[in-house]
Amino acid sequence: MRADTSILSADASIALSTERLTKVWGSFIANSDIDFRLPVGARHALIGPNGAGKTTFINMLTGVLAPTSGRVFIGGEDVTADHQERRVRKGIARTFQINNLFPGLTVLDSVLLAILERKNLAENWFRPLKSHMAEIEEAMDLITDLGLEAQAGVEVKTLAYGKQRLMEIALALASRPRILLLDEPAAGIPAGESSEVFSVIARLPSDVSILFIEHDMDLVRRFSQRITVLVGGKVLTEGAPEEIMVDPRVREVYLGESAHG
Amino acid sequence: MSPRSSAIERLASPRPRPVEVLAWLLPALAFFLVPDNLALGVSIMTYAVAVLALDLVLGYAGIVSLGHAAFFGVGAYTAGLLAVQGWKEPLTGMLLAGAVSLALGFLASFLVVRGKDLTRLMVTLGIGLVVYELANRLSSVTGGMDGLSGFEIGPIFGVFSFDLYGRTAWWYVYGVLILVFVLLRLVVSSPFGLSLRAIREGVSRMPALGASVDHRLRTAFTLSAGVTGIAGGLLAQTTQFVGIDSLSVGRSADFLVMLVLGGTGRLYGALIGTTVFMIAHDYLADMNPVYWEFWMGLLLMAVVLFARGGVVGAGRRLLQTVKTKFARAAP
Amino acid sequence: MASNILGILFDGLAYGSLLFLIGVGLSITMGLMNFINLAHGTFAMAGGYISASLSQKSGMPFLATLPVAFVGAGLFGLVAERLLFRRLYKAPHLDQVLFTFGFVLSSIAAAHYFFGAGQQMGVMPSFLQGQIRVYGIDLGRYRLLLIAFVGLITLALHLILSKTRFGAQVRAAVDNQDAAAGLGINVGLIFSLCFALGTGLAGLGGALGIEVLGLDPGFPLKYMVYFLLVVVVGGAGTIRGPLIAAMILGVFDVAGKYYVPQAGAFIIYVLMIVLLLAFPTGLGGKRA
Structure with missing residues (x-):
């Protein structure tokens, strides 16, 4: 165990966490200093407008992309240097936004x-x-x-x-997996039929920790216990669905936009 | 049948169906029906071994190799040189030929798995060209352009001598072909074989399943090179001659054409493609080789545009059409 | 000794210039459509035969045959692209390899049928024969012309790509085909034009190179590796990468044949594998 492991990531009730996770391409900052915790058994939604850096974040969690700086922990263990295959064997699995x-x-x-x-x-x-x-x-x-x-x-x-x-x-x-990352699991499915996908997710064992990206706010409200809002590569806010839904900042950048679209 | 059991039924299996066993008796039938052209049968079965090996990397794992003649030729020279040095026992000679090619394939596999399709194609081509040039330069050993000849092969099991008509050679190659087929059939219907097909179908998903792709591809390539070397060894032993063209890019291309003609990724395609190609080649032997090339090229283009899956693929489609027609006619 | 090295360097650059002239079109078309084309040499050969036939049979001056070779090979390329290659852009790489390889085989046989198996001789005008002495180095006039010619064409290509509307569209399409199509660019047309231009340049190279590369029906197969190498090592979809790659190849090949003639083509093949492994995505490749 590393001596400098931060207190939050050593917590046994945390399945997955990140510390100041950052990804920069040239002058474009895709993810900036993201501190994130996914408790064991969580149903956690990651929302934000297009280009907010959600998929980039998932890609760094799974090891598809190497972060520019910052660290990723699975159950307190620093896995930043592990490649994708090894992280899968440590209990992390994902789905892809575009069928793979x-x-x-x-x-x-x-x-x-x-x-x-x-x-x-x-x-x-x-x-x-x-x-x-x-x-x-x-x-x-x-x-x-x-x-x-x-x-x-x-x-x-x-x-x-x-x-x-x-x-x-x-x-x-x-x-x-102990940790399941779902990148828009219902992407491309007509709104009425996407609940079939989510009912599968709802039936998963409660000790599996789930982080999912989803645009449909109705689904997010129904299936998440907690929501993180990502805007411009930064965490805007995090909280329970009822808090997030009424947060004026969120309404402005995200809900406002989707109401127009 | 329930969908469950029919899905399980559809899983790849090494167990031969009765019709397959019958099909494997066809060559034996040919032995008795066409006894005056056994040499053709021997060369068809020899090349079939190499084309089966190519199917493993190309048809299953999806690596386009334009350099497999390198392993074929190295196997041929190994068996030939062993015989020249006085090692006349054929079975060990053949196995050593396979072993040398296997070792070469293992080394080459590290180069091949780097890069994407086009780079891979060029690397395999490059390996083929380098080996060819080497053999050409080392003419004191390989005989250069004149090839390697004047060696004798001892009797199989110390009993069955190679005869002028090619009877012994015929049964020898037939036996090896069956063994190689059984081995490869086992490989492609194993979890490893499934993972090769998965790499071909969606390599980008594999790391997300925790699989290490490079290692699998290296294993497949190495195995394929070894089997190709066995084919080369058979060629040297049954013809008692090794020409430098056994290492040429043209030979690699022939393998590719035979496989595509028969259909990739189903083993039987390799057998049928080789047979069709070799018989056509034999039949049109009097034709000016230039025209043979012309028709070959045209055929390749036609197969790609109109007959994906080659002979076997076309046969399957035909069978499917007939089945659905019958199903409609008798509801 | 020093002048010797410089002489080899000069010959190598001339040789590399030809490889670049023929290979650059391949680089652009491969970069555009991710289409593996083994048949590019066929169009270079076509240009060579057009030039050789015109100068031998109708006594046309060598230089006058060059534009005809360019246009003829370009038209041939355009027709082949529209009728055949177009069908394979979405096909797996294996299909592209097999199809274009079949095209090469058939074209070799066709060339054999129409022009015979022998080497063709270019009819060089007298002012291109012999050498000029510059600072104690003998420079072949013909090779000087080659380098100058390719220099001009490279400059022209660069200007077309960076300054014209067509060039901007090509760059956009190489960068991201879907986005380019979204902007209303007719990607199919752009590709046809690039293919015609690329095969035209190859034809020009084939005609210009009769003295250096030779010309017989086996040409497309013999040089296939070189052209592909220019693209793969240089990186598809660029001009600078293939230029550097072509020069490296040219110089090494000439130097190898001069200093270690017994090694034959060995050096170039080993160099090829080393370069491919060192730069799996090419010297100037667009894919990181």
Whole structure:
């Protein structure tokens, strides 16, 4: 354990935290000095106008992007230097705003692979896939949970768009994360149908800590316990939904804008 | 059948279906039906081993290699040089040929996994060209442009001598082809094989699943190089000659064409493509080689534009159409 | 010795100039559409045959054949792009590689059929033969012309790209195709024009280079690696990167053949692998 680990990140009730996390491209500051804490079991929403730096923040949490400065902690452990694969193995999983799936694999193939990766079985080349019955059962259970059972044997690219969004979540869940980052899980789904995605999220075990980016304020209000507002790469404010909804600054920069759009 | 069990049924499996076993008897049938052209059968099956190996990296892992002849030729020279030095036992000779190519492939794999598609293509091409130039310069060892000849191969298991008609060679290569096919079938229907397909389909997702992509690709490339080397060893042993063109870019391109012609990523495509290519080549042997090239080029363009998936892909589509027609006719 | 080195440097630069002239069009089209084109050499060859046929059969002066080679190869490129290559922009890289490779094979056979297997000879006017002595170094007149020519064309290209409306559109499209299309730029048309210009320049290079590169039906395959290397090492979508890459390649190739002739093409291939590994995204690549 590092001696300089800050007090807040050593707290056992905190699943994920950042310390002065900053990302700069040339003269453009995408994220600036973000201090953030995600308690264990949280349902936390990250909101903000387009270009506020939300996806950049997620990318630094998962290790896709290296921060210019600042640190990331998983359960108190400094993981800033860890690359993406290692952070996944430490319990962090994510979905992508734009589908990032395996179009030519079947639904079962995809989920099964994610499970095999988690169990470090995916480099095994002499034991047939079909003999991994425990993993196949687990994959089918997860697929059934997400209501994709009827499509288990079809290629992902032939799925309807909404089902593909569920596949994003299925792949993330297959790695049994302690921390789940959802980048606009219902992006592109017609407003009326997005609750299917969120009802899946609502059913997740309570000890999984969830951070999600979402634009639909109604969904945010229904599914989050806490909200962080990001504007221009900085944290504008953080609080419970009822506080945020009435905060005049938030209404000005964010709600005002979405009311016009 | 429930969707659950049919989905599980669709998972890749190494277990052969009855129709496959029957299909594998076809070459044996050809042995008895066309006994005066066994040499062609031997060379088809030899190249099929190399094209199967190429399918592993190209069809499954999605790496376009324009340098696989390097491993083929190195295997051929290894087996040839061993025989020249007096190591006449064929099985160990073939395995050593595979081992040397495997080692070379392992070294090359570190270079290949760097960079993206185009860089990879150029690196594999570069490796092929470097090995070719080396063999050309080291003519005191390799025989240079004249190639390597005048060596003999001992009998298989110390019993079956290679004969003039190619009967022994035929059964020898047939046996190796089956073993290689079984090995690769095992590999592609394993978790490792699934992860290769996943890398081909969506490499950017793999790190988010906690997978290390480079290591998988290196393993696949190394294995493929080793099997290609075995094919080269077979060529040297059955023809008792190694020409420098076995290392050429043209040979790499031939492998690629055979695979694409048959269909990538399904193993059987490699077998069918090689067979069609070699028979056409043999049939049109009297044709001026320039025109062969012309039609080859045209065929490649046509396959890309109109017949993605090659012969096997087209066959599947046909089967699918027939099935749906029947399903409509008899509801 | 010093003059020797300078002489090799000069020859290398002349050779590099040709590689650049032929490769620059490939760089721009690859940068625009992320389209892997192995067939670029075919258009250079076409320019070479146009020039050689005109000067041999109808006695046209060498310099007068150059514009014809440029226009002829450019038109050939335009037609091929509109009819064939266009269909593959969205296809996987493997398909692009296979298709353009098939195109190369067929074009080699076609060249063989129409022009025979032999090397073509350019008919050089007398004022391009021989050498000029500058500060004790013999500089071939023809190679001087090459370097001057390519210098002018590079300058012209630079001006077109940086000063004209067309150039601005090309830069926008290379930078971000979707955004450019959103601004109302006809990306398809831009690409056709770039392809025509690029293949035209390749044709010009093929014609100018008959003395240095030679010309026979195997040309597109023989130099395929060099042209691709100019682009891959230089970085697709730029002019400066390929220029530097072409000069490095030219000088190393000439020097290698002079100092270690027994190594043959070995040096250039090893250099290629080293450069590719050292600069996986190219010297001036747009992708970080």
